[in-house]
Amino acid sequence: MLRVSTDVQYGNACDISVNEFKNSAEVYFSASPSEGSQCLWFSFRITTDKKLKFIKLVLKHPYNMLMGSCNLSNILPVVKKDDGQWQRIEKTYQFHTFSDGRYEISWILNKPGRINDIALCYPYGTPEIEELLKDCRGFWKKDTIGVSTENRSIIRLSNDYSSPGSKKPGIYIVARQHSGETPGSWVLDGLMRYLADIKTRSIVVWAIPLSNIDGIEKGIYGKDFLPFDLNRSWGLKAYRHENLVIQRDIARWIERCIPLFGLDLHAPGGAEGDGIYFPFRKKGKITLVKKKENVWIELIGKTIGPEYMFSGFKKDYPLEGDLKNLTGLMLTSYFGYVLKIPGLCLEIPYGISKNRILTLDNYREIGKRIAIAILKGVKCKIQ
Numbered sequence: 196m197l198r199v200s201t202d203v204q205y206g207n208a209c210d211i212s213v214n215e216f217k218n219s220a221e222v223y224f225s226a227s228p229s230e231g232s233q234c235l236w237f238s239f240r241i242t243t244d245k246k247l248k249f250i251k252l253v254l255k256h257p258y259n260m261l262m263g264s265c266n267l268s269n270i271l272p273v274v275k276k277d278d279g280q281w282q283r284i285e286k287t288y289q290f291h292t293f294s295d296g297r298y299e300i301s302w303i304l305n306k307p308g309r310i311n312d313i314a315l316c317y318p319y320g321t322p323e324i325e326e327l328l329k330d331c332r333g334f335w336k337k338d339t340i341g342v343s344t345e346n347r348s349i350i351r352l353s354n355d356y357s358s359p360g361s362k363k364p365g366i367y368i369v370a371r372q373h374s375g376e377t378p379g380s381w382v383l384d385g386l387m388r389y390l391a392d393i394k395t396r397s398i399v400v401w402a403i404p405l406s407n408i409d410g411i412e413k414g415i416y417g418k419d420f421l422p423f424d425l426n427r428s429w430g431l432k433a434y435r436h437e438n439l440v441i442q443r444d445i446a447r448w449i450e451r452c453i454p455l456f457g458l459d460l461h462a463p464g465g466a467e468g469d470g471i472y473f474p475f476r477k478k479g480k481i482t483l484v485k486k487k488e489n490v491w492i493e494l495i496g497k498t499i500g501p502e503y504m505f506s507g508f509k510k511d512y513p514l515e516g517d518l519k520n521l522t523g524l525m526l527t528s529y530f531g532y533v534l535k536i537p538g539l540c541l542e543i544p545y546g547i548s549k550n551r552i553l554t555l556d557n558y559r560e561i562g563k564r565i566a567i568a569i570l571k572g573v574k575c576k577i578q
């Protein structure tokens with residue numbers, strides 16, 4: 196008997212059905228939009244008491260998901276069999292069409308275990324943060340700076356509290372505003388591990404690794420969350436309590452360093468596979484902040500390298516929010532327009548990018564290269 200359950204950490208799936216055969220099975224599922232207009236994240240468990248040759252995993256309604264403009268074959272979920280590690284599923288992508296224009300996509304899970312956890316991408320949450328802290332042996336301090344809408348702790352990691360009036364350069368990083376975008380977290384993980392390895396405290400680095408903690412714990416994708424997602428809620432009047440908590444922490448950080456930039460880590464549409472990029476408003480007034488953003492984008496893009504980066508590094512993205520009253524802003528606009536500090540956003544793909552299957556090592560390497568770029572920039576006195 197085969198069972199499918201979403202009662203797992205970050206669980207998300209719906210519209211589930213199962214067909215069982217002698218040596219194989221089919222599991223049909225859809226990503227649940229839970230509380231948002233967009234859906235993408237999925238995570239569920241298949242248990243079976245029979246030794247099966249394979250299970251066909253069929254993703255329903257991909258045309259209703261936030262996929263971006265690239266090929267759906269760039270999606271490559273991850274699987275964890277029994278006590279094994281998370282790994283990418285084999286590249287067995289298939290596209291199935293219906294005569295009314297709808298379609299489904301599928302992958303084959305060969306030699307399934309008794310317990311098989313499936314997710315869109317490598318999960319990342321509180322247990323991974325604890326592992327990071329343990330591996331970095333006290334280099335990163337963990338503090339609770341406030342609570343979420345549903346009373347969960349919002350944690351901030353820092354390498355140095357510094358002190359008011361300090362002239363040390365500083366970086367403020369936020370990940371998981373859209374809670375399903377785990378590639379951003381793995382990149383941050385790599386960045387933090389590298390800074391701990393070289394034990395640098397010459398830069399004041401503060402990071403919110405799990406900003407939309409309610410969404411993360413509940414398995415919600417969190418993009419276009421209703422009424423406002425976290426990344427449409429920054430400004431002089433914060434629309435959500437999480438934004439207020441983090442804005443007040445950013446204010447503490449500003450007092451204690453010379454801010455270089457704020458960095459916001461995301462993942463793009465589920466099928467976007469033409470490399471990492473910075474969403475950036477190319478048109479508009481060239482301000483000093485915008486010039487500085489450009490300098491950092493060039494340096495970080497070049498340091499990450501062409502094997503991972505989208506050519507040109509930037510994709511044009513319209514500004515959102517009320518720029519007159521400075522409300523309903525994205526985090527980069529909050530940095531740029533309210534705080535007059537460069538604000539960078541980085542989109543890191545989920546599955547296959549530039550024909551490379553992205554692994555945990557790749558994500559961490561990208562994070563390491565961002566850290567190297569920041570150190571280079573400090574050395575060259577980019578401020």
Ligand SMILES: [Zn+2]
Pocket residue numbers: 372373376418461462
């Ligand atoms: Zn995002």
